[in-house]
Amino acid sequence: MATAKTGSGPLRTRSAAVALAGLAVAAGLTATTAGTAQASEAEEHCVFDVSSREHTCYGTLDDARQRGRRIADTTGEVIGATVFADVDYGGSSLTITVPEPCPKNDKVDFWLDLDDYWQNRISSVQAWSTCWVWLYPESGNRAGPYKENHPDVGDRINDRTVTVGLS
Secondary structure: OOEEOOOOOOOOOOOOHHHHHHHHHHOOOOOHHHHHHHOOOOOOOEEEEEEOEEEEEOHHHHHHHHHHHHHHHHHHHEEEEEEEEEHHHHHEEEEEEEOOOOOOOOOOOEEEEOOOOOOOOOOEEEOOOOOEEEEOOOOOOOEEEHHHHHOOOOOOOOOOEEEEEEE
């Protein structure tokens, strides 16, 4: 089942995980047990449309990619990048669609400030439609460009990204 949200934040809140952690604490469980409960939450695979600022989440990466392709078929959007929570393209994913292939004009054409769920979680990236992926930590320095698939973004930026840029 898909859920959608519009606005500047690309993903819905993680209320189920927070509620589960709260119940664990209320039951007198240790912080380690609560952390384990959060770590076992289901993966989420979302599509974020840069133009409309709309996002939709799915249970599988294949469903999310099909959504990205459907956007391209109906609105002219293309997939610019997919970022993953784990190395080797594992864990939750966020597919970013853009209005056109990246023009290669020596500037970052599309920006996405990540919401609380995605901040400091990106570990691998896939670049699509001539887009290069830039990852920005809170310090503002950037890592990249990632011009193709990278199963591991490296220790310097792993789990430190707060903004994604596509050029």
